[in-house]
Amino acid sequence: MIVVKIGGARAVDPQGAIDDVATLVGEGEAVVVVHGGSTAVDDALEAVGTEPEYVETPDGVTGRFTDAETMDVFTMAMGKVNTDLVTDLQNAGISAVGLNGVDGGLLTGRRKSAVKVREDGKTKIRRGDHSGTITDVNEDLLETLLDAGYTPVVSVPMLAEDGVAVNTDADRAAAAVAGATGASLVVLTDVAGVYEDPADPTTRIESVDSPAALDRTKAAAEGFMTKKVLAATEALEGGAAEVVVAEATAETPIVSALEGDATRFEPDAIA
Template sequence: MSEDANGGRSERDPADQPPVVVKIGGAKAVDPAGAVGDVATLAADGRAVVVVHGGSTVVDEVIERLGMEPEYVESASGVTGRFTDGETMEAFTMAMAGKLNTELTALFREAGVDAVGLSGVDGGLLSGPRKSAVRVVEDGKKKIRRGEHSGKIESVNADLLEGLLADGYTPVASPPMEGKESDGGVTPVNADADRAAAAVAGALDADLVLLTDVAGVYADPDDPGTLIESASTPEELAAVESAAEGFMGKKVMAAKEALSGGSGRVVVSDANVDDPIVAALGGAGTTIEHTAIVEQAETEGETA
């Protein structure tokens, strides 16, 4: 334990710092090796870490192996996402909870991390109402598609995570989530992994690191030289939101949800650099501070 001049624990002591939730992207271009090594280092130093992972690429591969075609739809708000019918949901569960979660947990254990793999259904880790129908835009027309298996996370079993962390384990979590039916039933359903990580980070008052295959949010999405390094005011956050396109828009949305839920800061950063998590926590990538949300809420309250 490190001590400061007054004999107390140093602010740099990992055990004194908030937990960190690390979201590892599921794109093929994301190499988890650096993140695995960093989690091992942080956990060995006493920092509480929760890992959340995605897996869109592998899900698509499993769907295709089963002779189906991945289907993506545009929502009424302009966001593109996977349409998850019953057969697709089976493939999703096989890929995420069966294959990816097990393989990633094995990588962490090989690195000396006492990792525990969990799906969002386990212990009601991630739960909320199931959406069985979604509004989509097809050929410029708004339609309702039924048979959907997705949900909005409304609760996180923080006690489960805190209990595992207190016992020295590192949770490795992924969708599916626990979808609650109107009749009281429970159905495993799809949930966005970035937003799942955001919900976990908010519930634990944790720092959130969203690892992806680019350096962060660019002011010009086509120019890596325009990286936005930080946002700590509503105006700076608005600039980040304006610049974020495509998949990056979902990450910024997740960042706002995490900060609103209680996270102190969110970093969007490159998974493929050396020591990616340590680098992100040290200032690499795009850091969005809690003050950007707090000041925004205060400003909205004044104008209401």
């Protein structure tokens, strides 16, 4: 099985990935698509006069602060992204089914009562955040759809233990799905992998195959890539076969990534 994470940034064109999914499914491969929607959510928030808010954790990870108002817009925007992607997949000849983490209890876990953030060099507590951490994946639901010939297209939100739909990171959602199903995870983004020097594509790290290599990769990752390395680590810890981080705009992004045009995280990285 292959889990493909398609990024939600404006620079990520999903067409190449859609064509690759059609090829893989046509060859009999089981594929689950997980997508983000950061740009769509930001655009929707700005359309209703709300400034998108991002915060940084003490660990240096940047994420969206999602209060109750933002959560309403977030759910609406992610639903549209999911429908648009399912439409594109259907037009490519794929029997795609869109669902979010609430549907069938697909993605469930703990809600955060508060988040720690770094502001002006100090660690502070922010309350009112509607976000959570996935602890369980309903893989039976995915297997039922796959066995029936459908390609699941998954988005957040997730369902928290208190019965509330909350935000969670799409990269980590894809990691949870890949870990639960033992799949290979392909994370498509707007760069060709993790670079030793984030400004120099020639410094791409090709293989992460030991704890020492993973430590070096974590140290090299900056900004949005920090989350992708975290997701890769979580996927392998959960049981994923491998994780590759690759460029979404390559001609055949999924196939090329699986053939080695990517940064590849191997299970030995967490041994």
